[in-house]
Amino acid sequence: MDVDAVVAGAGAAGLSxxxxxAQAGRSVxxxxxxxxxxxxxCTSMSTAMIPAAGTRWQREAEVEDSAATFAADIAAKTKGSADPVVARALTEVGPALVDWLADRCAVPLELVTDFLYPGxxxxxxxTVADRAGSTLLRLLLEAAQRTDGLELVAPMRLVDVELDGDGAVRVAIAETPDGARERVDTRSVVLATCxxxxxxxxxxxxCPEIVGGLYxxxxGANGDGLLIGQRLGADTAYLDAYQGHGSVADPHSVIVTWATVVHGGVIVNARGERFGDESTGYSEFARQVIAQPGAHAWTVIDDRIEATLEPFAxxxxxxxxxAIRRAGDTEELAALIGAAPxxxxxxxxxxxxxxxxxAAAPDPFGRTAWEAPLRAPYVAVRIVGALFHTQGGLRTDGAARVLRGGRPLAGLYAAGGAAQGISxxxxxxxxxxxxxxxxxxxxYLAGVSLSL
Ligand SMILES: Cc1cc2nc3c(=O)[nH]c(=O)nc-3n(C[C@H](O)[C@H](O)[C@H](O)COP(=O)(O)OP(=O)(O)OC[C@H]3O[C@@H](n4cnc5c(N)ncnc54)[C@H](O)[C@@H]3O)c2cc1C
Incomplete structure (x- = not known):
């Protein structure tokens, strides 16, 4: 078999x-x-939030934004430690990316205007109307199905990539679940294996600090892309980086959106105490929840906040x-949580x-973003801290080309969780x-650049 490109993984990275x-005429x-x-x-489990700055949706909503503003937010959140080349490429590609998703992949997008995520x-x-990654993935799969020159085979695992004498990609080796192997001749491989x-x-x-959290x-995020790249001598970066989440319903394993906190909710432990600045961000809050008695906590909101959560599937x-529990007053809430009233x-x-x-003094945890006070009756969800996905991987340039010794390894690309993130x-x-x-x-950048 001979194709222009082999893509490993059919999540957001691989499908884009x-x-x-294939839209550029390549066989894939x-x-x-x-x-x-x-x-x-991961794509199907996500909340389908896609940040992009300077888009037509923002213009319609009269939101003034730019790639430079977005890049400055990334620099602030990462304290200047994000990969500058990839951060620049991703902030700059944003408007073209969302246009492409809407216009060429028929993914109907809307701008989230009801709350601002921390940072x-x-x-x-x-996002898509129901803010569900499964919807985003389904729409991408439908777009893939409509695209000439694109074939998807599942279950079939990429197990290795061979290079030619010049060090360029030559063969992808695929394996069926029963161990039968197939060699595919190709000049490009995209590692999109999360x-x-x-x-x-x-x-x-x-990422030892998140061991102990719920995964x-x-x-399928078993590190295949990273391991294949490492065997080829590729550079890696930010392997300690990950996206955590400080509120996953326990034991239901469903995200309790951070919009709860953004709209004024608080997170308390089993003793009824707050233990951190909830407004900093859900990723870093995961390890704080893990550190609480019983390694769990409670998200506490009220009816006003709950009304804002209806759009979330x-x-x-x-x-x-x-998973959503109700308490008429503080006493009932304390009984639910097991805390002293x-x-x-x-x-x-x-x-x-x-x-x-x-208050006589600033919040001891430094929280300054409060939308409104909570009022009884209360709404509460028992939560745990979790690891969602890792954010380190193969080092790429701004065109998603995998680097080896700082130079592109000809024909090898990485995207999504298989590549370094910008966190x-x-x-x-x-x-x-x-x-x-x-x-x-x-x-998207890999697909475009391998077609040049
Ligand atoms: C619960 C949750 C919520 C999230 N919410 C958001 C959000 O709202 N916004 C956001 O930006 N990010 C969010 N994220 C992160 C986001 O989902 C991921 O960063 C993104 O989906 C990664 O896409 P991907 O294509 O790299 O990986 P995936 O979507 O996981 O796809 C990778 C695919 O590769 C396959 N695969 C693995 N190895 C091989 C192999 N050797 N051969 C062939 N196939 C292979 C896997 O089976 C899998 O299907 C969330 C993540 C989680 C878990």
């Missing part, structure tokens, strides 16, 4: 690379190892699963004093949406 390359074979990837990959200075998250969140050994090696990411899933009442009173500006190190630098941006953005 494959569609862009997409290999997907999992039969259940439509529900089980984004402007409304720039674009990160290594599902590989406990690699997580222990590279709530794609089951995940909130409907939580409701259907019985006076402790919880003091916590909620202190938070309200911060909102009203009547700096650890969990603190992750800005909402930068996972999908790295997947869709680097995927």
């Amino acid at each position: 690379a494959a569609i862009a390359a 074979l997409v290999l997907e190892q999992s039969e259940t990837f439509r529900e089980g990959c 984004h200075s402007q409304l720039r998250c674009h 990160g290594f969140g599902a590989n406990a050994e690699l997580v222990r090696r590279y 709530h990411g794609g089951d 995940d909130w409907q899933r939580l409701r259907a699963a019985g 006076e402790e919880l009442a003091a916590t909620l009173a202190a938070a309200a004093a911060q909102v009203h500006g009547t 700096g190190h650890g969990a603190d630098g992750y800005l909402a949406g930068n996972g999908l941006l790295g997947a869709l953005g680097l995927g």
Whole structure:
């Protein structure tokens, strides 16, 4: 078999690379190892938030934004530690990327205008109507199906890549679940296999601080792209970086959107105490939740906040699963949480004093963003901290070309979780949406650049 490009992985990264390359007239074979990837990959599990700055949706909503403003937000959140080349490429490609998704892939996008994720200075998250990654993935798969020259085979796993005597990609080796191998002649391979969140050994090696958290990411994120690239001598970067999440419903394993906090919710532990600045961001909050007694906590909101959560498919899933608990007053809430009523009442009173500006001292955790005070009756969800996906991987340039010794390895590309992200190190630098941006953005750039 002989194709122009082999793409490993049928998530956001792989599909955007494959569609862009096939639209440019290339023959593309997409290999997907999992039969259940439509529900089980990171893209399908995501909230489908795609940040892009300077888009037509923003202009319609009179939001003033630019790639430079977005890049400045990334620099602020990562304290200047994000890869500048890739951050620049992804912030600059944003408007073309969302246009391409809407116009050439028929993914209807809308701008999220009802809340701002921590760290984004402007409304720039674009999403699908139900804010569900499974919808985004389905639409991308439908676009792939309509695209001539693109074939998707599942289950089929990329197990290796061979180079020719000049060090350029020559053969992709694929394997069926029963171990039958096939050699595919090709000049381009896109590694879009996601990160290594599902590989406990690699997580222990590279991201030890999140060991102990729930893994709530794609089951196919076993590090294949990283390991194949490493065998070829590729450069790697930011292997300690990951996206955590400080509020996943326990034991239901459904995201409790951080919009709860943005709209004024608080997170308390089993003693009824707040323990951090919830407004900094959900990624870094994961390890704080893990450190609490019993390694769990509670998101506490009220009816006003709950009304804003209706657009989230995940909130409907939580409701259907019985994860959303209600308490008429502080006493009932304390009984639900297992906390002492006076402790919880003091916590909620202190938070309200911060909102009203009547507190004697600043918030001990440094929170300054409060939308409105919480009012009984309360709504609460028991939560745990989780690892969603890793943000380190193969080092690429701004065209998604994998680097070896600082120079492009001819024909090898990486996108999404298989590539380095733009989140700096650890969990603190992750800005909402930068996972999908790295997947869709680097995927699209890989598809375009391998077609040149
Ligand atoms: C719960 C959750 C919520 C999230 N919410 C958001 C959000 O709202 N916005 C955002 O930007 N990011 C979000 N993220 C992160 C985002 O989902 C990921 O960054 C992004 O989807 C990664 O895309 P990908 O294509 O690299 O990986 P995936 O979507 O996981 O796709 C990779 C595919 O590769 C396949 N594969 C693996 N190895 C091989 C192999 N050797 N051969 C063939 N196939 C292989 C896997 O089976 C998988 O289907 C979230 C993540 C999670 C888990």
